[in-house]
Amino acid sequence: MAEGVPARKPHHAGHRERLRDRARGAGVHHLPDYELLELFLFRSQPQGDVKPIAKALLSRFGSLAAVLAASVEDLMTVRAEDARGRTKGVGAETALDLAALHEVARRVAKEEAGKRAVISSWTSLLAYVRLSLQHEPREQFRVLYLDNKNQLILDEVQNRGTVDHAPVYPREVMRRALELSAKNLIIVHNHPSGDPTPSRADVDMTKQVVEAARALGLTVHDHLVVGREGVASFKQLGLM
Incomplete structure (x- = not known):
């Protein structure tokens, strides 16, 4: 690289903060599934572009619910290629985080279903x-x-x-x-x-x-x- 020429920033530079700003502004409920997944992956993968992994997870399992319900072992088979052609996979820490998120959601749903007589809170039970x-x-x-x-x-x-x-x-x-x-x-x-x-x-x-x-x-x-x-x-x- 010629002296004095600034290094090119990766295409995803600043993406995390832009996504967080949109989530703060419009609310996380407005984010598409892959971006909501990205936002969560930021925590277990503090560096790099996680968009390819988020999209690969949804492609592999078919839906956000199926991603969260997948086993740790199955999650760790997912790999994705970034814009530079580098392959990155779902590691043990990321897989465990996703499994924990599913368990949190399951317990919240169970809590809702159990607040009243089960047969009078049928919608919560089915969920x-x-x-x-x-x-x-x-x-x-x-x-x-x-x-x-x-x-x-x-x-x-x-x-x-x-x-x-x-x-x-x-x-x-x-x-x-x-x-x-x-x-x-x-x-x-x-x-x-x-x-x-x-x-x-x-x-x-x-x-x-x-x-x-x-x-x-x-x-x-x-x-x-x-x-x-x-x-x-x-x-x-x-x-x-």
Whole structure:
């Protein structure tokens, strides 16, 4: 470089402060997903251009919700090339930060769902189960144990399975309900395929759980099946 000629600044010079100024001015709710993600990545990657990584994350997982729900291991497979052709990846610290952000969001949603009787705050409940399960890569079978006022005692994972099956043991569900002095239940599981439409096996399993609960004087309010495309309610579908 010729003497006295100033070095060219990278194209992203000043970008962080400009983005922060826009967020402060218009509010973070006006930022597109990739810029909101950038703003968060600034903290775990204090130097360099993080826009390519933010966009690569959204491209790889498909949505902001899916980015946050991804496992640390999957997040660390993402790499992006900056304007200078240098490749940079999502490191362990960044992946852990993103996983922590998802857990914060899940706990806030759970807190909202549990403030009132669950069946009277249905919108909050659906938001919570979607956030918890819609991007899970394996089936999970969970039970929401409720007291006699239908307030949440415990949301417990009863079993984890494969991509299309999680074994369910009605006897174990009932045993746990008695331990917790629960009076009512909502059962929840996810379909990693994305389609929440209940299967024949889902319907049969639900009947078994409902019958076991009835024998003990307990009530199963609903069975929710969560997928990326939404949440199916057995009660609304007339399946229970």
